[in-house]
Amino acid sequence: MGNLVPDPQATQPTAREASKVTKIIRERLAAGTYAVGAWLPGTRVLAAEFDVSPATVQAALRPLKQERLLAALDAQGTYVLNPHHRCAPPPSAPSHHVAIGKVIRERLRSGIYPPDSPLPTYAELECEFGAGHSTISSALQLLREEGLVSRRQRNKRVYATVPASDPDG
Template sequence: MTPGRITKIIKGRVADGTYGRGTVLPAEKHLAVEFGVSHWVLRQALQPLKDTGVVHAICGRGNLVPDPQATQSAAREARKITKIIRERLADGRYTVGTWLPGAGILAAEFDVSPSTVQAALRSLKQEKLLAALNPQGTYVIDPQHPCAPPPDAQSHHVAIGKVIRERLRNGTYPPGSRLPTYAELASELGVGHTTISNALQLLRKEGLVSERQRSKRVYAVRSASEHPESGRNVTREPAPQGGRRSKVHQSSVSGQ
């Protein structure tokens, strides 16, 4: 089947509601199998649909059929968030030389998607109130000195560690559960891989998480409700599926 024929079929499905507004098209590999073509041919077929706005490519989600009403609603939400953040900059809640909370954190606070948060931040960056340092994140700048160096990355991973620590305490990451991957945390919290790694290193030292070195999988220790104020350094591997309890190694304060 030719790319042009596939383009026409998919466009027809969007028009008749088979692929409704606001829905994601089937994965490209499934469409390629359906039409009996290679992935490369399918991408050729999709490109005219993207160019004309019939579908939008959304990173991490696939090809989305746009919903004009949802787009307008997201734009309104972005303007509201821009206003709120501008007020926080004015009243000193977000001070010059500090990192802004990650896009994922702000998205959870305002109950919107990270893309809506990014849209809200875009205008503030254009006003020279914020600046981005990829992949570390977004920080507050002085419009009179927009070229000032970014804040120390140390303060950023400490702030991210605080977010993850609170999730461990409130049960978002229950004891013994596996945390999201480094990449997933970096994407959600809007920071770089190194910032996540440094944040988790802090939590490992506190005995709140453990990591399997080979797989790089991080787990909430089963004693997550017992916080490190006791002065113990605890590392624990999650119990294997067979039910046998894992060993706990403790460094006693007494040095025993």
């Protein structure tokens, strides 16, 4: 048996892929596909779209952040900066998880997610809403605080709770 020697060319496709993704996102920014103040889809969503790794997407976004075309908000994700006011956070930054929570809350109340049923996985919600894990986690935490969902440790899934009887109904 011999030692496995890394191929120096093995890193080239990643660099090429990152450059290609950077170019496409730059074109989308110029065309207004990603509007000022809008959230970019999550890293995993972009990775799936471009058929690359999340690390490649992060590498692709790095030059756009350095050029101050994009900015990252740790728990929320990456958003498009206004070219005239590049320091300003997006107006909707603090409420991204609130908006997602509102959609899920409506699904719970309408019975789309029936009592005691599992909600979609974090990965499925991240993909659907184009949000990162922490944003989905924050949205679900709001719903946990309202008693609308609970987490079951044995399988790490989030479930719709069985509603308490309505005293007015």
